[in-house]
Amino acid sequence: MEFDFAEEQPKFLMLMYGLIAFVAVVGGLLLLLDVVPAWFARRREAQLVAASASGAPLPRRRKQGEGLFALFFLLPTLLLLTVGLVVPAIRTTLLSLMDGSSTNWVGLRNYSWMFSDDSIVRVLINTLVWVVLVPLVATGFGLIYAVLVDKARFEAVAKSLIFLPMAISFVGASIIWKFVYAYRGEGDQIGLLNQIVVSLGGEPKQWLLESPLNTLLLIVIMVWIQAGFAMVVLSAAIKAIPGDIVEAARLDGVSPWQMFWRITMPSIRPALIVVVVTLTIATLKVFDIVRTSTNGNYDTSVIASEMYNQAFRYGQNGQGSALAVFLFILVIPVVIYQIRNLRQQREG
Amino acid sequence: MTTATPTVAVGTQKTDGTPTTTAARVRKRLNSRTATLVSIVIAVLWTIPTFGLLVSSLRPEDEIKTTGWWTAFTNPQFTFENYEQVLFGRSASSGQLAGSFINSLAITIPSVLFPLAFACLAAYALAWINFRGRDWVYIAIFALQIVPLQMALVPLLKFFSTGVSLGGVTLMPAWDLVDEQKFAQVWFAHTCFALPFAVFLLHNFISQLPGDLMEAARVDGATHPKIFRTIVLPLITPALAAFGIFQFLWVWNDLLVALIFAGGGNETAPLTVKLAEMAGTRGNEWQRLTAGAFVSIVVPLIVFLSLQRFFVRGLLAGSVKG
Numbered sequence A: 001m002e003f004d005f006a007e008e009q010p011k012f013l014m015l016m017y018g019l020i021a022f023v024a025v026v027g028g029l030l031l032l033l034d035v036v037p038a039w040f041a042r043r044r045e046a047q048l049v050a051a052s053a054s055g056a057p058l059p060r061r062r063k064q065g066e067g068l069f070a071l072f073f074l075l076p077t078l079l080l081l082t083v084g085l086v087v088p089a090i091r092t093t094l095l096s097l098m099d100g101s102s103t104n105w106v107g108l109r110n111y112s113w114m115f116s117d118d119s120i121v122r123v124l125i126n127t128l129v130w131v132v133l134v135p136l137v138a139t140g141f142g143l144i145y146a147v148l149v150d151k152a153r154f155e156a157v158a159k160s161l162i163f164l165p166m167a168i169s170f171v172g173a174s175i176i177w178k179f180v181y182a183y184r185g186e187g188d189q190i191g192l193l194n195q196i197v198v199s200l201g202g203e204p205k206q207w208l209l210e211s212p213l214n215t216l217l218l219i220v221i222m223v224w225i226q227a228g229f230a231m232v233v234l235s236a237a238i239k240a241i242p243g244d245i246v247e248a249a250r251l252d253g254v255s256p257w258q259m260f261w262r263i264t265m266p267s268i269r270p271a272l273i274v275v276v277v278t279l280t281i282a283t284l285k286v287f288d289i290v291r292t293s294t295n296g297n298y299d300t301s302v303i304a305s306e307m308y309n310q311a312f313r314y315g316q317n318g319q320g321s322a323l324a325v326f327l328f329i330l331v332i333p334v335v336i337y338q339i340r341n342l343r344q345q346r347e348g
Numbered sequence B: 001m002t003t004a005t006p007t008v009a010v011g012t013q014k015t016d017g018t019p020t021t022t023a024a025r026v027r028k029r030l031n032s033r034t035a036t037l038v039s040i041v042i043a044v045l046w047t048i049p050t051f052g053l054l055v056s057s058l059r060p061e062d063e064i065k066t067t068g069w070w071t072a073f074t075n076p077q078f079t080f081e082n083y084e085q086v087l088f089g090r091s092a093s094s095g096q097l098a099g100s101f102i103n104s105l106a107i108t109i110p111s112v113l114f115p116l117a118f119a120c121l122a123a124y125a126l127a128w129i130n131f132r133g134r135d136w137v138y139i140a141i142f143a144l145q146i147v148p149l150q151m152a153l154v155p156l157l158k159f160f161s162t163g164v165s166l167g168g169v170t171l172m173p174a175w176d177l178v179d180e181q182k183f184a185q186v187w188f189a190h191t192c193f194a195l196p197f198a199v200f201l202l203h204n205f206i207s208q209l210p211g212d213l214m215e216a217a218r219v220d221g222a223t224h225p226k227i228f229r230t231i232v233l234p235l236i237t238p239a240l241a242a243f244g245i246f247q248f249l250w251v252w253n254d255l256l257v258a259l260i261f262a263g264g265g266n267e268t269a270p271l272t273v274k275l276a277e278m279a280g281t282r283g284n285e286w287q288r289l290t291a292g293a294f295v296s297i298v299v300p301l302i303v304f305l306s307l308q309r310f311f312v313r314g315l316l317a318g319s320v321k322g
Helices: A005-054 A065-095 A109-116 A118-149 A155-167 A170-180 A192-199 A213-239 A243-251 A256-267 A269-284 A288-293 A303-313 A317-347 B022-057 B061-066 B069-073 B081-088 B097-128 B134-144 B150-162 B179-206 B211-219 B224-235 B237-253 B256-261 B271-281 B286-306 B308-317
Strands: B164-166 B169-172
Touching (some): A005 A065, A005 B179, A065 A317, A065 B097, A065 B179, A065 B224, A109 A118, A109 A317, A118 A155, A118 A213, A118 A269, A118 A303, A118 B022, A155 A213, A155 B022, A155 B286, A170 A192, A170 A213, A170 B022, A170 B237, A213 A269, A213 A288, A213 B308, A256 A269, A269 A317, A288 B271, A303 A317, A303 B256, A317 B150, B022 B286, B061 B286, B081 B097, B081 B286, B097 B179, B097 B224, B097 B237, B097 B271, B097 B286, B134 B179, B150 B179, B179 B256, B211 B224, B224 B237, B237 B271, B237 B286, B237 B308, B256 B271, B271 B286
Antiparallel strands (some): B164 B169
């Protein structure tokens, strides 16, 4: 029952190495950036002195210094992005055209597998359900709540309560909700949901085993986490509505209902789109919740969790990569829509 | 904006907003009543699951397993034993989360610092240094935000385990990391994945700094590194804080990257990996799961509550996390 601190020492040592590396790299880079231009300046000065002494024409000042600076400022970022993101993404695309052990080319077989294998079609349908429901419901709750608590007493506290789940990890949230869905065969129920069902005269259920209900119950977890995000962004948008418009409407005796549909909704439309798009992308990539709650069993798997299982559990690199590429393809139109929208806003 | 400007009817002198008729007053009060009621219901719905977890984590094992946490109020029995067990227990089944807690710290701190520093430098260059192709570099980095990190996982893992060789020539040897050295892989992966968003967010702030300031500094003979250190850095501290919190929460709460690059061993697995594993293999050990979950929640909660202001600002400034 005691904790051996000595065992943990290598970790702190490693952390220290990491921090030393950080100081060395960043400090070194800044130092380099300071020393190099100083050296150039000194050389140029020497050239000028020599030129004026000999009466030769002054050497032309070269403009490439700026580019050199930029290169050093950008070097770590560009290097890391190339090694860690660009090259791997291209390789994944290639891997998706190869078999499980990445030795033979198989053409588009991994993709046709994706749309013909029943269990994977199920995965795609589940993902679709997630992507339709989460942004809709989370934004809905966030919007209602933002409108209701706007200018209310205790607004800050009320908002914090909804916002708090944002700080909780998906894993933590999944455990919290698994406990809500917990089931006991006999005796008192320990899960809140089953207790409610029992007290209403129903039979307790193993919620997470029942497809397709279990997918909806997992979606509840995501909504629970993301509603806070929607609420904060929308609340800021609501507060940005010019006061005179609201005041004018109020003087006209507009009912709260009309106020919401005629004034609030049109004014916060841009923020609403940002929220829905962000949530859509986040939902497409959802992995932790499914993995922690059901591990993708009982027909709950989604693209991201299936990709993990294929690539890292079954060793099917080709099929896993194909799923990753498909995920990427799904994200693209959403982002294009977002960018087009932003541009319209800027122009209009 | 498509709002129809409402015309103010002559004669409505209700500048203080109080309804004149009794019916109107009743209706208004009813309206705000329902509004309050609905918001309270939502707030309760959102809080109760976490509250139940917290209460349960403090109850003795056989109580958790046989009765609902709501009975704790009529029959209060509280203990810290679950936390002791889950943090410091020596048996393999207890979780040994104290070690994982340290792992989480060791993973998170460098994973926040590296992208912060690199993105800061890059964002400055993209905003204030004139060079050819600047816009294209910015657009490329911006576009990388949409690449899901799933696209990079398999090759990146291969990169760490076998190195890079081109046509039989080894360009880079395998990293061959063991035990806690694997932290370096996780730092590397998190840094790469965070950079596009970090550059985007910090560029938003840095490019909005007044140009006169930079111009004046240039005229005074300051070089770019000097401007960066003495003028830009102090001015963008709020942005740095915003991204720092963002990245901290992201890394601390991440499961996927840690699962792949740190693995599940006691030497490297952070809290999220350990908890996910416990939830899978010991799904009915609620005394450990509840306490463990709360251990993992408590740090981000503190960070979040104390720095919420910065976090919200960051949320409103940035848009999509890749």
